[in-house]
Amino acid sequence: MVRDIENIQHSFSTENDGNISKKQTFLTYGEQDKFAYYLLKLVASLVIILLLGMIAMLLNSSLSAIEEFGIGFALNDNWNPVEDEFGALAFLFGTLVTSALAILIAAPLSISVAVFINEILPTKLGKLISLFVEMIAAIPSIVFGLWGIFFLGPFVKDVLTPFLKSNFGFLPLFQGASFGIGILTASIILAIMITPTITSICREVLKTVPKIQKEAALALGATRFEMIKIALIKPSFSGLTGGVVLGLGRALGETMAVAMVIGNSPTITASLFSPAATMASVIANEYAEADSDLHLSAMCYIGLLLFLVTFIVNSFARAIVWKKQRKARG
Amino acid sequence: MTYLHWRKFKNIAFHASLYLAAIIVLLPLFLIVSYVFKMGASSLNLDFFLAFPKPVGEVGGGMRHAITGTLYLVAIASIISIPTGLLCGIYLSEFGKGKVANLLKFSIDMLTGVPSIIIGIFAYILIVVPLKGFSAMAGGVALSIIILPIVCRSTEEILKLIPQHIREAGLALGLPRWRVILNIVVKGNLSSLITGVMLAISRAAGETAPLLFTSFGNMYLSYRIDEPMASLPVQIYNYAISPFDDWRRQAWAGAFVLITIVLGINLLSRLLVKIGGLRHLIRRGIK
Numbered sequence: 001m002v003r004d005i006e007n008i009q010h011s012f013s014t015e016n017d018g019n020i021s022k023k024q025t026f027l028t029y030g031e032q033d034k035f036a037y038y039l040l041k042l043v044a045s046l047v048i049i050l051l052l053g054m055i056a057m058l059l060n061s062s063l064s065a066i067e068e069f070g071i072g073f074a075l076n077d078n079w080n081p082v083e084d085e086f087g088a089l090a091f092l093f094g095t096l097v098t099s100a101l102a103i104l105i106a107a108p109l110s111i112s113v114a115v116f117i118n119e120i121l122p123t124k125l126g127k128l129i130s131l132f133v134e135m136i137a138a139i140p141s142i143v144f145g146l147w148g149i150f151f152l153g154p155f156v157k158d159v160l161t162p163f164l165k166s167n168f169g170f171l172p173l174f175q176g177a178s179f180g181i182g183i184l185t186a187s188i189i190l191a192i193m194i195t196p197t198i199t200s201i202c203r204e205v206l207k208t209v210p211k212i213q214k215e216a217a218l219a220l221g222a223t224r225f226e227m228i229k230i231a232l233i234k235p236s237f238s239g240l241t242g243g244v245v246l247g248l249g250r251a252l253g254e255t256m257a258v259a260m261v262i263g264n265s266p267t268i269t270a271s272l273f274s275p276a277a278t279m280a281s282v283i284a285n286e287y288a289e290a291d292s293d294l295h296l297s298a299m300c301y302i303g304l305l306l307f308l309v310t311f312i313v314n315s316f317a318r319a320i321v322w323k324k325q326r327k328a329r330g
Numbered sequence: 331m332t333y334l335h336w337r338k339f340k341n342i343a344f345h346a347s348l349y350l351a352a353i354i355v356l357l358p359l360f361l362i363v364s365y366v367f368k369m370g371a372s373s374l375n376l377d378f379f380l381a382f383p384k385p386v387g388e389v390g391g392g393m394r395h396a397i398t399g400t401l402y403l404v405a406i407a408s409i410i411s412i413p414t415g416l417l418c419g420i421y422l423s424e425f426g427k428g429k430v431a432n433l434l435k436f437s438i439d440m441l442t443g444v445p446s447i448i449i450g451i452f453a454y455i456l457i458v459v460p461l462k463g464f465s466a467m468a469g470g471v472a473l474s475i476i477i478l479p480i481v482c483r484s485t486e487e488i489l490k491l492i493p494q495h496i497r498e499a500g501l502a503l504g505l506p507r508w509r510v511i512l513n514i515v516v517k518g519n520l521s522s523l524i525t526g527v528m529l530a531i532s533r534a535a536g537e538t539a540p541l542l543f544t545s546f547g548n549m550y551l552s553y554r555i556d557e558p559m560a561s562l563p564v565q566i567y568n569y570a571i572s573p574f575d576d577w578r579r580q581a582w583a584g585a586f587v588l589i590t591i592v593l594g595i596n597l598l599s600r601l602l603v604k605i606g607g608l609r610h611l612i613r614r615g616i617k
Contacts, residue, residue, distance in 0.1 A: 029506035036508035040421035044434040047418055047478065051437040054444075054452045054475075061455050112351035120348060129352060131600070136359050138596045140536025142563045143585045146570050147362045150369075192358045199355075223337055225344035253445025255539035256567065280447045280539070287451070288464075288543040303451045307444065314443035 058307060062300035064293065073301060079266040081286065086298035088305060090266035094276040095306070098183055098258065099251040101272070102190035107244045110195050114202035115228060130203070137196035145260030148189045153180035153261060160184070161273060178273035179263070186262040186278075190251045198247035201321065205239030206232060242320030249313040253306065255280040279306045363589070370586020373579040378587070383549050389576045393584055395551040396565035399466070400535060402553070403545060403561055406470025407534050411478040412527055418478075419485020424511055426486075441479040449475045450540030458544060466552070466559035469545025476537055477530040484526025488519055521602055528599035532592045538563035562588050 027035065065073065069086060076087025113133065117126040157180035164174045178184075209232055217231040218224075233240070263275020264285055277285075279302050290296045331339075381392035418438070422431060453472035458464055492515055500510035516523065541547075546558040547568060562584055569581035 033507045036511075037425060040417055040425065041430055043414055043417040044421045044430050047414065047441075047482075048430070048433050048437045050475070051440055054449075057452060057455045058448070061451075109351050109355050112348050113355050116348040116352050120345065129356070132356055132359060135593065135596070136355075138532065138593055139359075139362060140538070140563060140588055140592055142536065142538045142566050142570075143362065143366060143589050146566065146581060146585050147365055149570060151361070151365050195355055223341040225341040226337070228344075249443055253443075253447070255445065255447040256563075260567070260570065280445055283447050283451065284539055284542055287454070288546065300451060300455075303448050307448050310443055310445055311440065314440070318439060 055307070058300060058304050062297055062304045065297035065301040068294065069298070069301070073298075074305060077266070077268055079282075081290070081292070081295050084292060084294050086294070086301075088279070088298075088302050090268050091277055091279040091282050091302060092305070093268045094183070094262065094266075095252055095278040095280070095309075097276070098186045098190055098262070098278060099248055101183070101187035102194060102251045103244060103248050105187065105191035106195050106198060106247060109191075110198035110243075110247070111202050111233075111240055113195075114199050114206055115232070117199075118203055118206050119224075119228060119232070130199075133196050133199050136192065141193065141254060141256040142260075144189055144193060144257035148185060148257060148261035149181070152188060153185055156180055156182075156185045156188070172270040173272050176269070176271035176273050179275070181261050181263040182273050182275045183262065184272040186258045186276075187272075189257045189261055190254055193254060193257060194247040194251050197250050198243050201243030201246055202240050205236050205243060205321065208239070209236055238320055238323075242317045245313060245317035245320070249310050249317060252313065253280060253310050255284050259284045279303075363593075366582070366585050366589050369582040370589075373583040374586055375583075378580065378583050382551060386574065391580070393560075393562065393565055393580065393587075395548065396560040396562045396584070397587070398551060398553075399545070399548070399560040400562040402559060403466060403469045403473055403541070404531060404534050406466065406555070407473035407477060408527075408531060410471065411474035411530075412481055414474075415478050415481025415530070416485050416523070416527075418482040419489065420511060420516070422482070422486040423489035424507075424515070438479045438482050441475065442483065445539075446472075446476055446537055447539040450542065450544055453540060453544045461556060463556075464544065464546035464558040465556045466545050467555045469541045469559060469561065470555075472540035472544045473534040473537060476540065477534045480530040480533060481527055484529065485523060488522045488526060489515055492519065525599040525603050528595050528602075532595035532599075535595070536563060536588060536592045538567055542567075 065086065069076070073086065074088050074092060077089035077093075078085050078087045079090060080086075113129075117130050117133075121129060157178050161178040161184075168174045213235070214227055214231045217227040222230060258278055259281035262277060262281055264277045264281055265275045266277045266282070267274065269276070283299050283303060283306075286295070287299055290299065377390060378392040379397065380394055381390065382395055383393070384391035418434060422434060422438075425431065426435075450472050452475070453468045457468035457471055461468075496514060496518075497510055500514045501507065505513070541561050541564050545561060545564070547564045548558045548560040550560075552559055566581045566584040566588065569577040569584065572578065
């Protein structure tokens with residue numbers, strides 16, 4: 001059909017060449033269209049160049065750190081700006097642990113809410129609830145951080161920590177003192193922040209399941225729980241995974257809220273109560289104050305690693321979700 | 331208990347857990363909004379909007395410079411990225427074939443996923459390093475890169491929903507293609523496009539991370555594009571981690587204003603699409 005339109009449009013523009021447009025404008029319609037097309041293409045190319053330029057510049061400014069530390073940078077946990085010794089392992093650890101914990105909390109909740117909105121609630125109420133969930137995504141991360149410092153931090157310290165300690169205190173995860181700021185608080189904030197992302201993608205994925213499949217399950221005498229399990233969750237499992245992984249991508253790169261509640265100490269400990277630092281939080285905290293070139297370069301290196309990790313995670317997620325949607329469209 | 335009872339019980343337990351999940355997910359939203367309103371409303375006064383910061387130790391002062399700065403930075407970002415984003419979206423929806431279009435789609439997807447702090451580093455290398463100093467320009471550019479993919483994506487998705495026959499009707503009237511796109515496709519969906527743009531702006535207004543080392547922050551009012559500029563989120567951050575009670579109070583007031591602006595724009599733009607009358611009004615107003 002698109003080719004038809006082009007043909008029609010082409011024949012129009014050539015017809016017009018001869019009579020009308022020559023008198024009115026200095027360009028024929030065909031030439032005008034060509035001009036518009038190339039203008040758009042130019043802008044599009046600029047955006048592509050922007051992304052490439054971004055990667056190239058990031059690579060270029062981390063070059064001196066790459067030469068100095070090599071691949072071992074990611075495996076060395078010594079971060080000492082005063083001595084010009086840099087290793088990113090502690091930050092890698094912080095990022096991975098907080099994101100993984102956030103996913104553990106957020107994924108089951110988000111998928112449940114997606115199912116709840118799509119399958120259980122009447123349409124209007126579902127729209128209202130999903131509006132509320134989307135509002136969470138609209139809250140600026142600085143506000144999350146502020147709330148995290150003054151509300152969630154004390155809550156974790158006074159309520160959650162004693163509870164976890166008395167019930168699961170035998171695990172090394174829940175030992176040690178809690179100051180309210182640390183891995184656990186950061187993970188909870190992250191979980192809240194990525195819930196809307198996962199929920200909205202899971203809703204899209206669940207929508208692609210054909211209605212007839214659900215009705216078939218119900219007609220066989222399944223309860224609603226069994227129908228959702230057999231006809232909804234199982235066939236769309238890979239799509240749901242994609243949504244969760246996309247949420248992970250968002251959690252890895254989140255900066256401000258985490259930087260405010262994680263405590264910013266580049267240490268690796270087993271306890272979830274202890275402060276740590278993530279790749280994004282160290283850049284946020286130290287970049288403006290870095291004085292040596294190597295320090296700046298090391299942080300660009302961390303940025304490059306973070307970029308690579310989010311790039312891989314996002315590509316993976318998109319590949320899954322796209323494949324799913326293409327299949328659904330037939 | 332028979333097997334049927336067991337199945338029914340599981341069904342009920344499942345429903346209960348779904349309700350519980352929804353409550354757990356929505357609880358933080360209400361906690362955050364109510365806490366910010368409680369703390370913010372009591373700290374807010376007229377001075378907050380009209381006064382400049384006082385020296386450390388003195389009580390009072392406001393964030394006039396930061397509010398102005400945020401508006402200024404968002405304006406720079408909008409000037410750069412709204413036209414670019416709209417053009418890219420139009421390109422993808424109207425000519426979305428070929429190598430360049432596929433590459434653009436990929437780039438936009440990647441830009442959406444890039445953490446905002448890395449965009450900050452990019453703006454730092456691109457503008458702060460050559461100019462040898464933090465500047466409002468760098469902050470504006472960083473914000474523009476953040477909202478570019480949002481504008482582009484929303485434009486593309488809105489324009490793709492327009493039925494093909496409307497374009498054909500325009501072409502059948504003998505219009506050149508660019509006029510069909512501009513006068514029929516774009517103009518007919520202006521309110522939806524504005525919604526996308528407003529959502530992007532509300533996102534830019536709340537961003538902190540990329541501004542930390544681009545526009546940096548400033549305790550004075552500045553209108554110069556080549557000097558550091560204060561912004562509401564960065565000011566909130568600096569005050570929040572400070573040890574002074576009065577500064578913390580102002581951080582809450584700032585958070586209150588910021589969340590009102592951001593959620594306000596967000597809700598307003600959603601309303602805009604819903605209300606058909608408003609849509610009509612805007613279309614008439616622009617004519």
